[in-house]
Amino acid sequence: SLLRLKDLEVAELGDSDVHVKRLAAPINPADINMIQGTYPILSPLPAVGGSEGVGEVLEVGRCVTALKPGDWVIPASAGLGECVPRHPRHRWTPARRPVRCAATLSVNPCTAYRMLADFEALAPGDSVIQNAANSGVGQAVIQIAKASGIKTINVVRDRPDLSKLVERLMALGADHVVTEEMLRKPEMKDVFKSIPKPRLALNCVGGKSTTEMLRHLQPKGTMVTYGGMAKQPVMVPVSAFIFRDVRLRGFWVTQWRKDHAQGE
Ligand SMILES: NC(=O)c1ccc[n+]([C@@H]2O[C@H](COP(=O)([O-])OP(=O)(O)OC[C@H]3O[C@@H](n4cnc5c(N)ncnc54)[C@H](OP(=O)(O)O)[C@@H]3O)[C@@H](O)[C@H]2O)c1
Known part of the structure; x- marks a missing residue:
């Protein structure tokens, strides 16, 4: 079948990497279109589905200064499975936003x-x-x-x-x-x-x-x-x-x- 549930190994943390734990992620109509292959963004396969969500930073590499463990982050752009903050404005603290609002804010x-x-x-x-x-x-x-x-x-x-x-x-x-x-x-x-x-x-x-x-x-x-x-x-x-x-x-x-x- 097209979709599969799979456990992935967490990659080793590089100096500029951030480990993020997903807290919540919605399924948008565009996510389904991406899987159907009818959306203008098509990732090379195999890919992880979904484009929005909120995550909590668990660990940061030693060169990362903009984020710290405990920060909340949202994806910087749409794309299959992406949850990579690229801008300091994507930082949030848990106290400021209910999780469901944070997870559905970016689109x-x-x-x-x-x-x-x-x-x-x-x-x-x-x-x-x-x-x-x-x-x-x-x-x-x-x-x-x-x-x-x-x-x-x-x-x-x-x-x-x-x-x-x-x-x-x-x-x-x-x-x-x-x-x-x-x-x-x-x-x-x-x-x-x-x-x-x-x-x-x-x-x-x-x-x-x-x-x-x-x-x-x-x-x-x-x-x-x-x-x-x-x-x-x-x-x-x-x-x-x-x-x-x-x-x-x-x-x-x-x-x-x-x-x-x-x-x-
Ligand atoms: N262009 C952009 O930048 C952009 C950004 C965000 C979203 N979108 C698009 O906007 C659309 C809505 O996204 P969303 O996340 O807001 O969706 P959503 O919350 O899942 O809502 C879907 C809406 O579509 C209606 N609908 C479903 N099938 C329909 C049909 N055959 N005829 C008329 N209405 C129908 C639903 O009405 P019922 O309750 O009556 O089923 C509901 O109001 C999607 O196509 C999404 O890809 C585009």
Whole structure:
């Protein structure tokens, strides 16, 4: 089979090495795509799966000064199995972060933050619409937008316990939670009585969901695609380009990190 559980010998500690014990690691959709071979990062095999997590430094080589045993570290970049701190800012102490937040900090919240900051100059009172709003990224978008005074319209798939999900997202700071089907209904007008039409749409799904979200985007607004959970192409009516001049962009946090490796 493709995946195997295997015990590995811990390598002997070199002068510049750090031994890190993993405390927690999530499984991201991108980790699965890497295993499927459909992701742009493919490590030489055999490789260890997973790209995020938090670890505790157990031991440091004698040339290592930036870290000490007991420090918490997160991976410097995405890639199969990597947990190698390369920058002093990746140091944390256990007292500062709950383990689950630390383990999931480096991908989804950073993606949410950059997408809110980099594509439209949003001011308090502006609004953003997003699909897959209950995803890891979506929940981070809700919280960061709330802290910045930006209103969110959150699209989720319908389900038997929808009211519980709506309650949970509202508790995080969502302004509106609607289902994919509701996007097509005239009642959507009520949403825009209290908040302006969004200038930014965040697309994690593709297919029909994109088309429906675009209906509500302001003219000259931007839709940023960062995920393709429905495994369907983004569908945009010609009229959205001609009569509303919408802009379609994409975002990949791994590329952003490479592009900003020196500065931010
Ligand atoms: N471009 C980047 O830099 C970047 C960074 C981070 C994440 N991502 C991507 O963003 C996506 C979400 O990642 P995550 O870690 O936030 O995921 P997650 O927490 O596992 O959430 C997955 C989300 O996708 C929805 N979903 C699954 N299948 C769907 C379908 N067929 N149609 C519509 N919605 C569907 C789920 O909704 P239900 O609850 O209804 O199933 C849920 O909201 C992934 O594609 C990931 O690779 C991209």
